[in-house]
Amino acid sequence: MIQFYAYKMLQTSKGTQPLNVSFNIEKGQFVSLYGNSGAGKTTILRILAGLTNAEKLLIEVDGEVWDSSDKKHHLSIQKRSIGFVFQDFALFPNLTVKENLEFALQKNDNKKIVEELLELMELESLQQSKPQNLSGGQKQRVALARAIVRQPKILLLDEPLSAVDDEMRFKLQDYILKVHKHYKLTTILVSHHLPELYKLSDKVIVIDKGKILKEGKPNIVFSEQKISSKFKLTGEIIEIIKSDIIYVVNVLAGNNIVKVVATEDEINNLKVGQKVLVASKAFNPMIQVIE
Amino acid sequence: MIDLEPLWLTAKLALVTTSILLVVALPLCYWLAYSKFKFKVVVEAIISLPLVLPPSVLGFYLLIAFSPENGFGKFLEEHFNLRLVFSFQGLIIASVLYSLPFMINPILSGLKNLPISLQEASFTLGKSKFITLVKILLPNIKASLLTGIVMTFAHTIGEFGVVLMIGGSIPKETKVVSIAIYDEVQSMNYHNANVYAGILLAFTFSILLAVHLINNKFKQKSLF
Numbered sequence: 001m002i003q004f005y006a007y008k009m010l011q012t013s014k015g016t017q018p019l020n021v022s023f024n025i026e027k028g029q030f031v032s033l034y035g036n037s038g039a040g041k042t043t044i045l046r047i048l049a050g051l052t053n054a055e056k057l058l059i060e061v062d063g064e065v066w067d068s069s070d071k072k073h074h075l076s077i078q079k080r081s082i083g084f085v086f087q088d089f090a091l092f093p094n095l096t097v098k099e100n101l102e103f104a105l106q107k108n109d110n111k112k113i114v115e116e117l118l119e120l121m122e123l124e125s126l127q128q129s130k131p132q133n134l135s136g137g138q139k140q141r142v143a144l145a146r147a148i149v150r151q152p153k154i155l156l157l158d159e160p161l162s163a164v165d166d167e168m169r170f171k172l173q174d175y176i177l178k179v180h181k182h183y184k185l186t187t188i189l190v191s192h193h194l195p196e197l198y199k200l201s202d203k204v205i206v207i208d209k210g211k212i213l214k215e216g217k218p219n220i221v222f223s224e225q226k227i228s229s230k231f232k233l234t235g236e237i238i239e240i241i242k243s244d245i246i247y248v249v250n251v252l253a254g255n256n257i258v259k260v261v262a263t264e265d266e267i268n269n270l271k272v273g274q275k276v277l278v279a280s281k282a283f284n285p286m287i288q289v290i291e
Numbered sequence: 292m293i294d295l296e297p298l299w300l301t302a303k304l305a306l307v308t309t310s311i312l313l314v315v316a317l318p319l320c321y322w323l324a325y326s327k328f329k330f331k332v333v334v335e336a337i338i339s340l341p342l343v344l345p346p347s348v349l350g351f352y353l354l355i356a357f358s359p360e361n362g363f364g365k366f367l368e369e370h371f372n373l374r375l376v377f378s379f380q381g382l383i384i385a386s387v388l389y390s391l392p393f394m395i396n397p398i399l400s401g402l403k404n405l406p407i408s409l410q411e412a413s414f415t416l417g418k419s420k421f422i423t424l425v426k427i428l429l430p431n432i433k434a435s436l437l438t439g440i441v442m443t444f445a446h447t448i449g450e451f452g453v454v455l456m457i458g459g460s461i462p463k464e465t466k467v468v469s470i471a472i473y474d475e476v477q478s479m480n481y482h483n484a485n486v487y488a489g490i491l492l493a494f495t496f497s498i499l500l501a502v503h504l505i506n507n508k509f510k511q512k513s514l515f
Contacts, residue, residue, distance in 0.1 A: 051411050051414070051415070077414040077415055078414055078415075078417045078418065078419065079417075080415075082415060083415070084412065086408045086411070086412060087408075088408055090406065090408035090412035092409060092412075092413075092427050093431055094431050103413075103416060103426070103427075104417070106417055146412075147415075150417060
């Protein structure tokens with residue numbers, strides 16, 4: 001069980017802004033921190049790991065105080081039972097994959113865990129490679145495996161999937177779930193990828209401008225604005241065509257062109273190149289498998 | 292036939308200076324790279340002084356400081372029976388100060404160019420600052436270390452002004468090659484001066500060439 005409270009002034013692109021959050025996490029939970037960049041998600045992970053200080057804070061893990069404002073308790077980074085996967089993976093370029101994992105072993109640790117993780121993460125064939133010869137997805141697996149060698153209580157993932165393509169993302173999500181369950185970890189993931197949050201998390205904490213907006217199960221947290229039988233697309237008008245007495249507006253949304261019918265009155269407000277919102281209510285969307 | 296003693300003395304001076312500087316530079320660079328000390332820039336500026344200061348100025352101040360006539364020099368002589376003017380020990384101290392930026396700057400920029408997350412990752416894996424420095428940071432700045440070592444060595448070989456001010460030209464004690472060349476020219480022995488100069492030129496050129504070749508290799512291998 002993790003109890004977390006922190007207050008810290010953050011320097012953001014829009015000036016200073018206080019980070020002021022407090023939350024509890026149950027043992028074994030998979031929690032995601034969701035929010036815009038600059039909201040303070042990464043800072044929360046770093047404070048928990050002891051990599052960043054805060055003006056006021058109280059961190060308690062399984063009844064042990066890791067940090068408190070009065071400085072009476074401060075557990076060094078090295079002594080915290082955490083595994084941290086950095087956004088840039090932070091693999092050691094001078095060591096091979098296997099050596100990167102072995103580096104994380106402590107004095108009396110059983111070396112078997114390294115072999116076990118290499119197997120679990122399907123890295124055996126790469127164990128003698130240097131990190132600079134690996135692909136993004138492989139690096140991510142090594143970073144994940146390395147973070148677990150110490151068998152920490154808490155696994156912290158700082159947007160580990162942002163640098164890989166969608167297909168790789170799905171696979172890596174499976175690896176993350178696998179280790180989360182296999183090693184009975186409490187995992188905190190920073191992400192702003194909605195499908196990912198749905199797939200992985202037991203609980204989502206939505207953070208905006210340094211404050212917690214909402215927290216709870218993903219389907220409850222996002223039910224109000226994100227998911228409904230209403231479709232909303234944003235796009236750009238690329239063409240307006242007159243067709244008899246009505247007009248057809250072509251809107252480019254992502255890679256799709258959406259044709260929208262408009263009357264002459266509506267056309268008066270529209271120009272090619274404008275950013276628009278296309279919304280539709282009360283119809284039955286169809287769902288089809290594409291893979 | 293030329294006297295080989297100055298060559299030997301020069302090599303000894305360069306070797307001792309480089310070894311001392313390597314030991315001094317590592318903790319100093321670590322501190323400069325990661326400390327949040329407010330007046331760090333002042334320290335950095337002081338370290339870089341020998342890059343722009345005429346060697347004679349540094350030599351002059353050291354001469355004053357080490358002179359047995361004055362406080363510090365007197366103290367050394369009375370308590371340690373150590374005289375730093377016109378002695379090899381004095382040359383070593385002067386060279387260490389004079390070559391300091393040549394060791395510090397490459398190592399410091401090497402450390403600063405490493406992503407901070409490497410160090411943080413090592414900490415989160417339970418490793419101390421010392422282990423992190425020795426096993427992670429230093430092996431990843433091999434090229435910078437090599438540059439620092441070789442530049443310091445070569446620069447010490449090329450010293451003249453500082454040596455002249457504080458060491459003079461005492462055979463077997465302070466008469467290094469650069470001084471020997473000056474002496475030979477003064478006494479019109481152009482042939483000897485030529486041999487000394489040729490040896491210095493060939494030697495320094497070959498170590499610099501070697502360092503550039505090795506560094507190119509490192510760069511191909513490493514991401515940073």
